[in-house]
Amino acid sequence: MLVVLGVSAGVMAGCSDFGDPLEQDPVDSDEGILFDVAGIAGQQGNGGDGGAALEATLAFPQDVTALASGELYIVDYMNHVIRRIDQAGTISRFAGSGTQGDGLSGPADQIALDRPVGISTGAANDLWITDWMNCKVKRIDLATMSVSTPIGTSAGYSGDGGPANVAQLNLPSSALFGYSDITGAIFPDKMYISDQVNHRIRMVDAQMNITTFAGSGVKGFANGEWDEAQFSFPDGASPIPGGRITWGHHPYGLLVADTENNRIRFIPDDTRQVFTIAGTGTAGYSGDEARAFDAELNYPTDVLMSLDHEIFVCDTYNHVVRKIDAVGHIHTVAGTGVAGSSPDGTPATEAMLNTPSGIGWDEATRTLYIADTYNHQVKKVKLRR
Numbered sequence: 001m002l003v004v005l006g007v008s009a010g011v012m013a014g015c016s017d018f019g020d021p022l023e024q025d026p027v028d029s030d031e032g033i034l035f036d037v038a039g040i041a042g043q044q045g046n047g048g049d050g051g052a053a054l055e056a057t058l059a060f061p062q063d064v065t066a067l068a069s070g071e072l073y074i075v076d077y078m079n080h081v082i083r084r085i086d087q088a089g090t091i092s093r094f095a096g097s098g099t100q101g102d103g104l105s106g107p108a109d110q111i112a113l114d115r116p117v118g119i120s121t122g123a124a125n126d127l128w129i130t131d132w133m134n135c136k137v138k139r140i141d142l143a144t145m146s147v148s149t150p151i152g153t154s155a156g157y158s159g160d161g162g163p164a165n166v167a168q169l170n171l172p173s174s175a176l177f178g179y180s181d182i183t184g185a186i187f188p189d190k191m192y193i194s195d196q197v198n199h200r201i202r203m204v205d206a207q208m209n210i211t212t213f214a215g216s217g218v219k220g221f222a223n224g225e226w227d228e229a230q231f232s233f234p235d236g237a238s239p240i241p242g243g244r245i246t247w248g249h250h251p252y253g254l255l256v257a258d259t260e261n262n263r264i265r266f267i268p269d270d271t272r273q274v275f276t277i278a279g280t281g282t283a284g285y286s287g288d289e290a291r292a293f294d295a296e297l298n299y300p301t302d303v304l305m306s307l308d309h310e311i312f313v314c315d316t317y318n319h320v321v322r323k324i325d326a327v328g329h330i331h332t333v334a335g336t337g338v339a340g341s342s343p344d345g346t347p348a349t350e351a352m353l354n355t356p357s358g359i360g361w362d363e364a365t366r367t368l369y370i371a372d373t374y375n376h377q378v379k380k381v382k383l384r385r
Helices: none
Strands: 035-037 061-066 070-074 081-086 093-097 118-121 126-131 137-139 146-150 173-179 185-197 199-207 211-212 246-248 255-259 263-268 275-278 300-305 310-315 318-326 329-333 358-364 367-372 376-381
Touching: 035 070, 035 081, 061 367, 061 376, 070 118, 070 367, 081 118, 081 137, 081 173, 118 173, 137 173, 173 246, 246 300, 255 300, 255 310, 255 329, 263 300, 275 310, 300 358, 310 358, 329 367
Parallel strands: 061 358
Antiparallel strands: 035 376, 061 070, 070 081, 081 093, 118 126, 126 137, 137 146, 173 185, 185 199, 199 211, 246 255, 255 263, 263 275, 300 310, 310 318, 318 329, 358 367, 367 376
16 A cells, blocks of 8 residues: 655556656566565464564465665554564564554554554654554554554544544554655645545544545445545455555545445545546456556455556455556556465466455565465565556
8 A cells, every 4th residue: 555755656547648658777687576575375374573574474464565764564464463574584573462452552562453454654753553453543653662542442433523532433444644746755734544334535634633535424336526425345244454545646636446346546635526547346357458447356455656657456356466557558467367376486477366455665666565465475576667
């Protein structure tokens, strides 16, 4: 979900006037090759802290975030922790005690979490954890490595127009700030939250008051005005995390992985009009090398945008990651469409994934990180312009 960059930008797919094509960089022998980053294929576990990430075990990793410092953060869902990989490739527990629970405050490595699904950067030397089953968003102060809980109380829908710390969310699946595509500076005045089971996008302002940014709360499909639009995120007795959001550019706004509608939506920050940029609504795997609007997706759970106007989609039940280019055409960049696992170093479009659920991006190296959830691994592929 998170894009990490010196600066970040993007434009909406579906438009055609983007100027001259970017110059291509020299060929890198690693481009287009899928490499393992952490975890052992098919081995669920909670081991390896203090050692090589490639020898550690994970449990259904949900998302991955790369920081400009070179560190990588893995949302280790069923282990109830956030794990960190340093530049040397060593993995450690960064946040979460590993005990399932709901710690509201305390040292980051001692706080109890319950199936976290996201981690994102803030503007005040902080990181924010989307604590899914606890229906909260928690803040880590990196200066003190202490946790607080400024958003959310319990499962439900309430609190609009009032303080976020007494509002109710229902399985929030991502939380993030917008940022400048020119400087990379984070806009600290608005945090956006995908409120999954409420089928809404919520917003917390600089005074820490919460409102609904988009979505009527009725599960369904409808474009249009922010308060009339409908989304269809996973809910019911045993939902999986879905409906994640990311920041988009030109115009500024949110991209939404509208999971059960099998579409990608866009919401400009100024007008808040909701419209569709990819997917027909029919679950399937078709449309590569043609217009994304006419393509079939199958349960997309995550989305991100790069500086080069590309949108990446975690097409979860197709077991692939797809890219929408600057002229609005869609392509598969990782996965074959068949669930499975392939050896480290396999060409990305010949390598099998298994229910990938989250993606991250390092703009400086043009590296796409993939939370290969049911393989219990994190993988990466460097992409050519």
